[in-house]
Amino acid sequence: MESNLTKCPSIDNFRNQVYSTSYSLITLLGFVGNGFALLVLFRSYRQSTPFHVYMINLALSDLLCVMTLPLRVLYYVRQGRWYQGDFLCRISSYLLYVNLYCSIYFMTAMSITRFLAIVYPVRNLQLVTVNRARAVCVGIWLFSSLSSSSFLMSGQTFDKATNTTKCFEPPQTSGKYLKKLQTLNYVALVVGFILPFLVILICYAGIVRTLLSRNLVANRQQNSAARAIRMIAVVLLTFLTSFMPYHVQRTLHLSFLARQDTTCSERVAMQKSVVVTLSLAAANSCFDPLLYFFSGEGFRSRLSSLRRTVRASSTSQVKPKPVTTSEAGENHHVECS
Template identity: 30%
Template structure:
């Protein structure tokens, strides 16, 4: 363990890391995500904007708008990371730009995670406690929750990234090998709060909703399977996108706190860590698919505002975002809670 603290200020040259091995893989990943994710997120935001104007939306609309805004901000950083990779891991824009882009990238990763949890909790309240949750599921509460998420994630990321964002000697941005002990402890905390805790929340809400749906006699099998299917997609999306990175991070940073050969560990795990790191941006591509294009009301608004998208198609039945996946009362009315 003392070896880590003794060598924590070693230069990247002393570790002999193969910095060029991730260039092709991450460039392809970022290019694909940016080229497909940017138009899909813009279309989604446009559809939700018109949905909010036409139906007023609700608290879930606020959470999804924040989620897409987070995705869009993260997408806008990808061209800079592509240039960084093509420049042999040398940041050409100076410390301030590196710090800003680094904060935006990390803040939006964990803001996305938090908004996914809020969406899942909102669905759980709407389906399991449709009447008693009315006072909680309001636009005002959703707006305050959104501000709190942005503030907390920014402050949390700032506290961990501030000392380690830019290496002026090697011109590395968001890369230090080996990392300092304080940064290793920070990253272990992000694994616990940014992955394990959200996994627990998503698992609990999905299970609770599943039990409620099985006991609800007012839903058809088709509606029940659709709701459960979307919940499964949400959970799988979260696990596939964020799971590999956080598991590798957990192993890397716990091992760095225990090993006397930090450079050997960094070399052995460098490529897989970098690829898993790049795959976290897939959420910006998958979120519009799972949360917007699966909602027929959002598609309706897109077809109204952009007729070329719905040419030759019959417009789907108009429904609202809030009651799309809510169980119906015995009298046939949906349990809407604003």
């Protein structure tokens, strides 16, 4: 059995390749998807609903996160050399985790909203309003920002061995500091993942049970049921692909660091799993546009409305040829069309 102090092979090449590639793809897909979604949502803001408010805030959260990812790409393309200063190092780490937990809570709020609309439609009209949705969004932003503030405490560091400035590197974990990290992780695991996920599962169980017990005859009811099913699929896909692997791996990794009997192969495998699961966690920004398109209330109708508006504005720029009095009667049917 190899000792815990054995010098293990570096995974820097693996880390640099995976992070630079995955963050580049996430930046492209997340910026285009969420940017386009915000354009549609803001252009149709007069038709605002509570679900609409949550979608806007979720897209804003994703865009804030995606805008910091090019700094990470640059860092890993440069083989772990940081030149952008301490402030950008802190803020880019901070916004990644603010987005992570904002996404979880906004999805939870959207799930509760859809649950109330389907299971308690009468009570939903009194409980769920646009102003209350805005208040919930403010609370989510404040809670996520404050609870992630610990990531602002660690910035860039100077590595004397390589004579380079580092960022996004894991902190030194030993003794009391490791126990503190484990405690913080358990709190974040319960409050930031397990409880929201349980709420979402309860909401979806209630939605499915209600839909199965109803005879959905009207087209409006059928459309509402279809949106609910699509939302369940997208949210569960995001949780199982992005949020769950990251939280499970982070918990296992911190427990792994406390052990003294680990081998090099185990440590290398654990370090590589950190890279993969953090990339998947950041990829939640790419899944959210699917939520807007497939399950958003009227999102596709808003998109069609935006297309008609753009088409009308483009055709109005072409001025029609003046029509004489004698031609007016002959072309009356053209003018009416």
